[in-house]
Amino acid sequence: MEMPTTTTRALPLYIGGRFVEGQDPGQDVFNPATGEVIARAARATPDEARAAVAAAREAFDRGPWATATAAQRGRVLLEVAQALRARAPELARLETENMGKPIAEAELDVADAASVFEYYGGLATKLTGDVNPVPDDALSLTLKEPVGVCGQIIPWNYPLLMAAWKVAPALCAGCAVVLKPAEATPVTALELARVLDGIADLPRGVVNVVTGDGPVVGAALAASPDVDKVAFTGSTATGRAILRAAADSNLKKVTLELGGKSPNIFFADAGWEAAVEGAVFGVFVNQGEVCSAGSRVLVERSIHGRFVEAMVEKARQIRLGDPLDPATRMGPLVTAAHRERVLGHVERARRDGARLVLGGGAPRGLAPGYFVEPTIFDGVDPGARLAQEEVFGPVVAVIPFDGEEEAVRIANATPYGLAAAVWTRDINRAFRVVKRVRAGVVWVNHMQPTYVEAPWGGVKQSGLGRELGRYGVEGYLELKQVHVNLSEKPIGWY
Numbered sequence: 001m002e003m004p005t006t007t008t009r010a011l012p013l014y015i016g017g018r019f020v021e022g023q024d025p026g027q028d029v030f031n032p033a034t035g036e037v038i039a040r041a042a043r044a045t046p047d048e049a050r051a052a053v054a055a056a057r058e059a060f061d062r063g064p065w066a067t068a069t070a071a072q073r074g075r076v077l078l079e080v081a082q083a084l085r086a087r088a089p090e091l092a093r094l095e096t097e098n099m100g101k102p103i104a105e106a107e108l109d110v111a112d113a114a115s116v117f118e119y120y121g122g123l124a125t126k127l128t129g130d131v132n133p134v135p136d137d138a139l140s141l142t143l144k145e146p147v148g149v150c151g152q153i154i155p156w157n158y159p160l161l162m163a164a165w166k167v168a169p170a171l172c173a174g175c176a177v178v179l180k181p182a183e184a185t186p187v188t189a190l191e192l193a194r195v196l197d198g199i200a201d202l203p204r205g206v207v208n209v210v211t212g213d214g215p216v217v218g219a220a221l222a223a224s225p226d227v228d229k230v231a232f233t234g235s236t237a238t239g240r241a242i243l244r245a246a247a248d249s250n251l252k253k254v255t256l257e258l259g260g261k262s263p264n265i266f267f268a269d270a271g272w273e274a275a276v277e278g279a280v281f282g283v284f285v286n287q288g289e290v291c292s293a294g295s296r297v298l299v300e301r302s303i304h305g306r307f308v309e310a311m312v313e314k315a316r317q318i319r320l321g322d323p324l325d326p327a328t329r330m331g332p333l334v335t336a337a338h339r340e341r342v343l344g345h346v347e348r349a350r351r352d353g354a355r356l357v358l359g360g361g362a363p364r365g366l367a368p369g370y371f372v373e374p375t376i377f378d379g380v381d382p383g384a385r386l387a388q389e390e391v392f393g394p395v396v397a398v399i400p401f402d403g404e405e406e407a408v409r410i411a412n413a414t415p416y417g418l419a420a421a422v423w424t425r426d427i428n429r430a431f432r433v434v435k436r437v438r439a440g441v442v443w444v445n446h447m448q449p450t451y452v453e454a455p456w457g458g459v460k461q462s463g464l465g466r467e468l469g470r471y472g473v474e475g476y477l478e479l480k481q482v483h484v485n486l487s488e489k490p491i492g493w494y
């Protein structure tokens with residue numbers, strides 16, 4: 001007798017502390033390295049999204065969470081960190097199977113996610129208000145209070161880590177949340193829900209996870225009168241729609257972490273080896289599916305030719321293939337549709353006259369995975385679409401420049417301002433460029449390291465507000481000014 005075939009794993013919704021089957025039969029979830037279906041994810045209906053908001057509302061308004069002591073909340077977060085670490089190998093594998101990133105990167109992501117919970121677990125007891133020195137016989141206080149119910153909408157490029165960036169500071173502040181993972185990558189967010197569900201001191205309904213379509217579930221959170229704040233990471237277009245929905249509903253607070261076209265700037269005096277690797281790593285890590293990808297490489301003209309050659313040579317060494325292999329350094333793109341979008345950018349760049357010096361297509365022998373070769377275009381016009389539009393894939397535009405002045409001008413000539421990097425051994429020049437580049441994050445002689453201890457976010461059309469560090473929790477807090485009159489005398493005005 002044959003063994004019954006295992007049915008595809010159906011992923012539930014997590015509402016009010018219960019894992020529930022969605023009303024809609026849901027949508028397939030793929031392994032992008034193989035094109036195989038690995039699960040089915042519930043596609044929440046507007047009613048289910050409302051139920052999740054209601055559960056969070058109830059937990060925030062009447063549950064014991066918002067009034068728990070800071071120490072109690074901190075301990076819960078530390079427990080989450082520990083539980084994530086205990087399951088790290090499994091979580092990394094699930095992340096890679098669902099998203100396609102190399103396992104070596106997924107392992108770092110899981111470790112980072114645990115560190116985020118740990119950091120905010122520690123911070124919980126360090127959040128303090130102020131005593132304001134008002135010129136009266138009074139005690140003027142500033143108290144920090146949780147903003148309330150938070151809708152948190154996240155992308156597919158760092159599914160677990162983005163969930164941690166959102167959920168941990170919100171819980172640190174005492175908020176309740178409804179988390180909406182990206183359509184393509186629901187798996188590890190629901191594993192996070194399992195972890196949270198196993199923590200006895202986290203009250204039911206404080207965290208809810210609803211999978212489904214952005215324009216339905218995400219939009220419902222952004223428009224809900226019962227949601228006090230929306231935190232979003234994703235495209236600038238969707239960020240705009242969320243801000244509009246917030247304005248048209250209850251003026252909920254909004255933080256946005258959006259796209260980028262980050263310049264990675266190389267002066268002739270940069271340390272050569274590190275610079276070449278930094279140019280390649282800056283744009284090809286995580287298949288280029290990184291909001292801060294160094295997708296514009298600006299190179300001083302005197303080293304331009306040599307530098308591009310060295311980049312090409314380095315990029316040829318990137319090992320593409322099975323992302324579960326620890327030696328792999330580039331996996332497939334997240335979905336077939338996203339690969340088409342990326343290849344569309346490549347095609348347009350060719351038509352616009354950029355010089356293709358590496359890649360440009362699907363690598364041989366890796367079908368049916370959604371792979372794209374590391375792709376380098378040289379001599380890209382700073383105004384061309386490839387230098388202006390976010391590709392979100394392994395495609396870089398190299399732009400030569402003459403002198404610091406021109407480097408800064410080109411660096412700033414996009415609607416974005418998330419990140420930038422500058423490579424030089426001249427410390428004065430490094431700081432001049434740091435000051436003049438309009439970006440929320442600037443690296444000197446490095447690109448991409450990101451730490452939970454330091455703030456993250458963009459200027460211009462790359463976002464609103466900051467995540468991470470002690471700054472990140474402020475977005476989940478409201479200030480309350482309290483005035484205590486210490487005098488018993490009447491005002492005496494009348």
Ligand code: NAI
Nearest residue numbers: 154155181182214215218219234235238258259291390392
């Ligand atoms: P997206 O911004 O549309 O999706 C991100 C999240 O927003 C997902 O959870 C999605 O379900 C949700 N969403 C979509 N439409 C919504 C709406 N109307 N209201 C509320 N939530 C909504 O990004 P998408 O479509 O996956 O990718 C498109 C492009 O966006 C990419 O090619 C890339 O350029 C950029 N992107 C940037 C990211 C970043 O980290 N800055 C992350 C993901 C995408």
Ligand code: MG
Nearest residue numbers: 214235237238
């Ligand atoms: Mg979209």
